[in-house]
Amino acid sequence: MSNLNRKKIEDKRSRHRRARMRIRQRVRGTEVRPRLCVHKSLRYVYAQVVNDLTGQTLVQASSLESDIRGNVEGGAKTKAAARLVGAKLAERAKAKGIEQVVFDRGGYVYHGRVKELAEGAREAGLDF
Numbered sequence: 813m814s815n816l817n818r819k820k821i822e823d824k825r826s827r828h829r830r831a832r833m834r835i836r837q838r839v840r841g842t843e844v845r846p847r848l849c850v851h852k853s854l855r856y857v858y859a860q861v862v863n864d865l866t867g868q869t870l871v872q873a874s875s876l877e878s879d880i881r882g883n884v885e886g887g888a889k890t891k892a893a894a895r896l897v898g899a900k901l902a903e904r905a906k907a908k909g910i911e912q913v914v915f916d917r918g919g920y921v922y923h924g925r926v927k928e929l930a931e932g933a934r935e936a937g938l939d940f
Contacts, residue, residue, distance in 0.1 A: 828920075830919075832919030833919075835918070839915075841863055841864040841913075841916075842863065843863055844912070845912045845913060846862055846864075846870055846914070847864055847916050848860075848914065848915050848938070848940065850916065850917055850918045850920065850926055850930075851918055854889065855888065856876045856888050857888075857889075857893065857894045858873075858874040858875075858876070859897055859898065860901075861910060861913055871901060871904040873898075873900040875889070875894065875896070880893060884896060891924060891925055893925075894924075894925035894928040894932065895929065895931060895932035896932060897932065898928065898930060898935075899932040901933055902932070902933040902936030902937055906937055910938075912940065913938055913939070915930060
C-alpha cells in the first residue's frame with residue numbers, strides 16, 4: 813500500500829471519528845429515552861439500545877444473527893437485512909417496555925443501510 817493510499821484511509825477514518833464525536837456530544841440516552849446506536853461494517857449491521865446514565869446495553873440486534881441472515885436474499889449486508897435488524901430491535905425493545913429512543917447514526921450518513929435500519933425500527937413501533 814502506498815503512502816498516498818494510507819494517508820487517504822487515515823483521513824477517512826479521522827473524519828468518521830470526528831463526526832461520531834460531534835453526534836455523541838449532542839445525543840445522550842436516558843432511562844426514559846435510551847440511545848439507539850448503529851454500527852456497520854462491510855459485512856454486517858449492528859444496533860443496540862443503550863442507557864448512557866448507567867452504561868448498560870438494554871437490547872441489541874445484528875445482521876449476524878442466523879434468523880436474520882437466513883431470511884434475506886442477498887445476504888446480511890443488504891438494505892433488506894438492515895431493515896430486519898431494525899424491526900427485530902424494535903420488537904425486543906418493546907418487549908422490555910421501551911417505546912421511545914434517541915437515534916445515534918454513529919457518524920454514518922443517514923442513507924442506505926442506516927436509513928433502512930431506522931425505518932424498520934419505526935415501522936415496528938419505536939418512536940424517534
